[in-house]
Amino acid sequence: GGDAPLNTFDEAIAIGDGAVKLASEAPTPAEAKSNWQEAETAFNRAVELSGDVKDKNRVLAAKFTLAYVQLMTGKPAASYDTALGIAKEPGYAKAPASAALAVNSAMALYGQTKDKAALDKINESTEFLLKQFPQHAEADDARIARGKLKLIQGDGNG
Numbered sequence: 001g002g003d004a005p006l007n008t009f010d011e012a013i014a015i016g017d018g019a020v021k022l023a024s025e026a027p028t029p030a031e032a033k034s035n036w037q038e039a040e041t042a043f044n045r046a047v048e049l050s051g052d053v054k055d056k057n058r059v060l061a062a063k064f065t066l067a068y069v070q071l072m073t074g075k076p077a078a079s080y081d082t083a084l085g086i087a088k089e090p091g092y093a094k095a096p097a098s099a100a101l102a103v104n105s106a107m108a109l110y111g112q113t114k115d116k117a118a119l120d121k122i123n124e125s126t127e128f129l130l131k132q133f134p135q136h137a138e139a140d141d142a143r144i145a146r147g148k149l150k151l152i153q154g155d156g157n158g
Contacts, residue, residue, distance in 0.1 A: 006042060009049040013062060016042030020069065036072045043069055060092050067101055076108035080121055087128065099129040100138035103145045110149075122149055 006012040016039045023035035043066035050059040063086045070079035080102050087098035102125040110118035126142035133139055 006045045006049070009046050009053050009058075009062075012042045012046035012049055013058075016046060016062075016065065016069075020065065023072070033073075036069060039069045040066070040073050040075075057092070060086050060089055060094070064094055064098055064101070067098065067105070071101070071105050071108060076105040076112065079105035080109060080125070084125055084128070087132075096129070096133040096136040096138040099125060099133060100141040103129055103141050107145055107148065110152075119149075122146075 006015060019035045019039035019042060023032045023039060026032035026035055043062055046062045047059070047066060050062065053059050063082055067079045067082035067086070070076075070082060083098045083102035083105055086092060087095045087102055089095060092098070103122065106118060106121035106125050110122055112118075122145060126145050129142040130139055
């Protein structure tokens, strides 16, 4: 596992993918947490090593998985930044899914902090998703997030 240095993008992706699989199948929360942390380390390393990777979509896919893993390791602010960044990449096929992940990360961040900065992130990401990808199924995530936010804030009468 995690003791060997990851020297190439492909090595880091392989270790990260394996850790994600183990985390999602882990029999105990402690094992899942350990595997999510290993995945985060591996995908961070993959991004660090991605400078020479010619296929931009492979790098964006690694960043997308990193954003998901960041959310799973309880780092919604980092997940938000990563996901929204790749959602704004022109022509990236998973841009709508990345924007939806940013919305979900912002909601999780608000759940942790209950602060205005998190609300701003919810508004920014839902607005982006609805404006850029209104016909995609992921836009429903933005609409649902807005509805949940109204309920949380006690404005469910609208």
